[in-house]
Structures are given as structure tokens and as C-alpha cells.
Amino acid sequence: MAQQKNILLQDFDTLHRTPPFSQIKSEDYIPAVKQGIKEAYANIEAIKNNPDAPTFENTIEAMEHVSDTLYRVLYIFYSLLSADGGDDYHTLVGEIGPLTADLSSDIMLDDKLFERVKTVYDARETRDYEAVEMTLLEDTYDGFVRSGALLGKAEKKRLKEISAESATLSPRFSQNVVKCSGAFELKITDKNDLEGLPETAIENAAHEAKERGYDNAWLFTLDAPSFIPFLTFADNRDLREKIWRAYTARALEGEFDNRPIISRTLELRQESAKLLGFDTYADYVLEDRMVKKVETVTEFLDTLYETYRPAAEKDLKELQDFAQAQGDLDKLKPWDVGYYSEKLKEKTFEFSEEELRPYFPLTKVLDGTFAHFQKLFKLDFVENKDIETWHKDVVAYEVRDKDTHDLFGVIYTDFYVRKGKRSGAWKGSLRTHGSFRGEALPSLVTVCCNFAKPTDTKPSLLSHSDVLTIFHEMGHALHDLLGRTKYKSTSGTNVLWDFVELPSQLQENWLYESETLNMVSSHFETGSKLPSALIEKLRKSKNFMSGWGGLRYLSHAYMDMAFHTAKTPPKADEIVAFEKQATDKCRLFEDYGGCSATAFGHIFAGGYAAGYYSYKWAAVLDADTFELFQEKGLYDRNTALHYRREILEKGGSEAPEVLYHNFRGRDADPKAVLRREGLLKKAS
Incomplete structure (x- = not known):
């Protein structure tokens, strides 16, 4: 019987070359990673042994595709590790991390390869580069130097050892937090201990207890949809203390x-x-x-x-x-x-x-979220059930230009809490915009959260904070999807770390505006919009504490x-x-x-x-940006498209301070964030 081919090494015969998740087996990863590493080494050898003189095209651009196969495998692996990782994934990460760290070190510490890069870099003033080309050249050279290319042999060896060991520590840290959190259960059997809790929190706790095999009980965990309502509403002070102490002592001992x-x-x-x-x-x-x-x-x-x-x-x-x-x-x-x-x-x-909460059923919130981005950036979001996902809770949406119908990419939404899933919320990438094996392919991004699942009597009802989270992560997702730079390494969220939160945090501002709140709200029983009186109270309480x-x-x-x-x-x-x-x-x-x-x-x-620090650094930028939208109009088409062109589409193609200045016409006002938080009066 012929051995089955490793699906991770094949060209996916699927719509938009999306991953066929049901065909991926955990035992496929290590062979695929090793093959990807082998290809990367071969590509590096071809570049550094090229008999032609080093040029931007045969050295810098060529390096953009050195690890294409490997990165495709790693994007899938790390996305599933976070979203759906069982014990096999947590075991694999300890093996994959050092393998890829070795490759990265070998590339960045290769003297012959660096010599070619340096030759092109040193001659950069002799050619008229586009801004994105100069960025790629400078980033490539700086990447080598910051990875130790100028060090001696012994120092390079030690740096490589450090990189390999470090690659094993981060996943172990995350696993410990997940496992420690998962081990805690606050099981309540006396209904009096539920006093003060909202009906939704009680129903979710009963559902969680049932899921874990407990009868006639309510179960609270350290997951945010469970932990936060308990600390906020439970009258029982002793139990609040118990769950607070458990949360603040995660991964602290044992x-x-x-x-x-x-x-x-x-x-x-x-x-x-x-x-x-x-x-x-x-x-x-x-x-x-x-x-x-x-x-x-x-x-x-x-x-x-x-x-x-x-x-x-x-x-x-x-x-x-x-x-x-x-x-x-x-x-x-x-x-x-x-x-x-x-x-x-x-x-x-x-x-x-x-x-x-009754006004924010998840399905309506998501419909409204898509309507918001359609109105802001002229985008269409269409569910496509022909695109396979990794779990029954996950839904795939094609994102297209509303006018031209050009495809930007696919968003996979994974909203519900489940055992083994990483806590919190995040935007992930299954593939970045660019070419793979000579074929131009769109971005594939994931938006993952940990919301309470629907119960037998109610849909998943979100808090306003949860809706903010969706807008935040969608801001990241669209930064990736709308990226249109020449190179993958400068596209989308591949920007300096203290700039990356601007597109995400900016989106949260709209969720205190009536026009947007009306898009995302609909009472789960009556269908009515969020009353204007409640919206006004939300706005007034925005800066509370x-x-x-x-x-x-x-x-x-x-x-x-x-x-x-x-x-x-x-x-x-x-x-x-x-x-x-x-x-x-x-x-x-x-x-x-x-x-x-x-x-x-x-x-x-x-x-x-x-x-x-970068969250507040970016908050200055997003507060300053939103003041422009408030001045010109929340959905002013010219302002929105100018922002899309100058910030989202350009990714990391130029220095962020240049991009921001081009968009705003000036540097950001550092006082904007304090004005937004009500801690500094606005100029009259």
C-alpha cells in the first residue's frame, strides 16, 4: 500500500488554497517542518552561491521566498495550537521551536550570505529605490546585524544556543497558564451563593457544570466570561476572594x-x-x-x-x-x-x-460589525461554507471590495470558549498576502475570542466589553487583509510593534457612537435597537474610574x-x-x-x-486619529479611504512616523488620549 502524501507539503486543491483541516494529522507536522527547513537551506545555498554579483533582486528579494513552505506549515500549526491545541500540539511545539530557531540562526549568522546583503546595502545610494524597496533592504540588513552577523565565531555559537533554548520557553510558559487555569473550578451547589449574579452568568455556569459532568451545580472558572461576571456581581465576598486569589496566583507554584x-x-x-x-x-x-x-x-x-x-x-x-x-x-x-x-x-x-447584554446577541453583533466595516471601507463579508474550518464553531467569510468584488482574503471567526483553547482574544494568520510557489494568494486570518456559548434558552449574549474586543481584533484582521505592499514581510501587521495597535484600538472608538451601536444591537427577544437613553448612559459612564x-x-x-x-x-x-x-x-x-x-x-x-508601553503609545495615535473622524464625520468616505490607503494598505512599507504624518498632516498630539479619557479638558 502506497504511503499517503503529507498534505502540508501539497498544493491545497481547495478554494483560495485554504487549508484542508480535516486532512491534516498531527504526525504530519514534524516531517513537513523538516522538509520546509531543508528547502530553506537549499534556497539559501542557491542565493549565496549565485555566481552573479549581488543585487537587490538576486539577494534581497530572493530571500523573501526562502522559507515559503516552512512558513505555510508554521502558520497553520501555531494557529491551531492557540485555537484548538490538544496535548499532541503542546508536545509538538517543544520539538518544532528549536528546529526553526536553528534555521533562523543559521541564516542570520551565515557570513557568506551576509556579505552579499552587505554589498547591496553599502551600495544603496547608487540606485533609486522605491520606498518599500529601501525599507526591505534596510530591514534585511538590520535584521542580520541585530541577529549577530557582526559577531565573532564563539559569540555567534552562543547566540544560536540562546535562540534555541528561548524557543522552548515561551510555549511552556503559555501551557502552564492554560493548564493551571484549567485545573481551577469553583463549584457551587448552594443557590444562595449565586446572589447578585446576572441570569446570564448563572445560566452559563449551569451549562459549564453540565458540560463537565456535574449535576445540580454551577461551575465558575478562570476564563474571562466566567471569572469577570463573578468578581463583578457575586454578593458572596468570601467566594469573590477565593476566585480572585486563584486568578492572581496562576502559574505561581506547584x-x-x-x-x-x-x-x-x-x-x-x-x-x-x-x-x-x-x-x-x-x-x-x-x-x-x-x-x-x-x-x-x-x-x-x-x-x-x-x-x-x-x-x-x-x-x-x-x-x-x-x-x-x-x-x-x-x-x-x-x-x-x-x-x-x-x-x-x-x-x-x-x-x-x-x-x-440582551441587546448584543453575537449573531447581530457580527452582522453589525460587518456593516460597520462595509460603510467605513467599502467591504463585503460573505460566509462561504465551502471553505473548511478546524472546528464546528468556526465560520469562514470571504472579504471583498464592495465595488470591484476583488478578493482581499478570508476571515475565520472562532468565538466560543472551549477546553484547551488559549485564553483571551487574538488575531492570527494562516497566510499573509503575497505569492507562494509563484501563485498570488490572498490573506487568511483568524479572529479568536472566548465568549460564553449559547444555552438551551438564550443565544450567546455579549457585554459591551466583548463587542469592543470584536472590533479590536477585526481592526487587526483588516490591517492584514487590506495590506497591499509589494513584499510579504512589509505587508499588513508587519509593522513596528508600537504602531501595530493603532488599527485595532482605533476601531473601539466607534462603539460609543449611536450610529454604530444601532448597527450592532438588537434585543434578542424583541428585536428592538439599543434605546437612546441607554446609549447616553454608556457614553457618560465611559470614563468611569x-x-x-x-x-x-x-x-x-x-x-x-x-x-x-x-x-x-x-x-x-x-x-x-x-x-x-x-x-x-x-x-x-x-x-x-x-x-x-x-x-x-x-x-x-x-x-x-x-x-x-506600546498599547498607550498606540492609544495616543488612535485617539488623535479618531478626533479627525469626529471632525470630518464618523463615516466620512474621504477620511476613511485616506486612512485605508495611507495606514492599512501600506503596512510596514515605510517608517510608521512617516505613514502617520502622511495621513494626519502632522505628528500625533500626545494629549489626545487624556482628552478622550476625560482626564484633560478639550480645547474650547
């Missing part, structure tokens, strides 16, 4: 302890930075960001701190006074903040966000910078104390235990190392 991984990760990052001539890992990272240096980040965060700290103290004082006035609390504690802030918001604005929220964000940003500016990284048993010291200036409560770092996937498993 079998899934992430402290040794954090310590080792920081050691390797600092060692690599020193080898490359930088004082700290943050110095290394920020050289390749809009901010360029640590001092700029520190000044930026400190400026925000001057506003956020007093505002947060004021927020907490009001909350403490309110809680004490209720007569059932003498001292506010961390597990009380969500609960009493919700009650204070209800009293202040005569409004609870739970009032919005914004000082508190801003200070919490700064706590994580300062922690990130402290970890990555430490010349002597903390040992495993020093992680908790190090975090406390780094975040002390943001502390408003005494210490109640726990540790944020052990579950801080953004910086230890998500690419945001020395980069968490």
Missing part, C-alpha cells in the same frame, strides 16, 4: 510554576543583548521601535503617571466611601473593586452594563520595563519581590499575595517584551 521559566527567559534575553552590544534587553528591543530608547518610554510612562496616580487615588477614595456607606464593609480589598465599582456606576449613572484603569495599566508597563532593564535578572525565588518593587509606585492596596508576572503572557509568550 506543577505549573512559571517563575523558573521567567528567570531563565530574562537571563537569556539579557545575555543576548550584551552579546549584541546593548546594556539591557530593553535597549536592544527599543532600538527597533518608534521610541528608539528606554528614556523615551520612561518619560512617556512617567508623564501618564502624573495624571493617572492622583485620578486613581480619587477613584479609589470615592469607591471606599461608597462601599462603607453601604454599611457592610469596613475596608475595601482588591476582590471588592469590581463589585463596588459596578454598584457605584449603577448609582451614579443609573446604569449597569448588564442592561446592554479611568484613573484607576490607567494606573493598573502603568503597573504592568513599569513591571515590563523593570524586568527588561535589569542588568542582573531576578532568580526564580525573587520574581514576586521584584514585581512588588517594580510596581510599588502604582500600588493602592497593601499586599494580598499573588503575582501578575507568572501569567503575563504578553511579555513572556506574546512578543511584547519591553513593549507593553
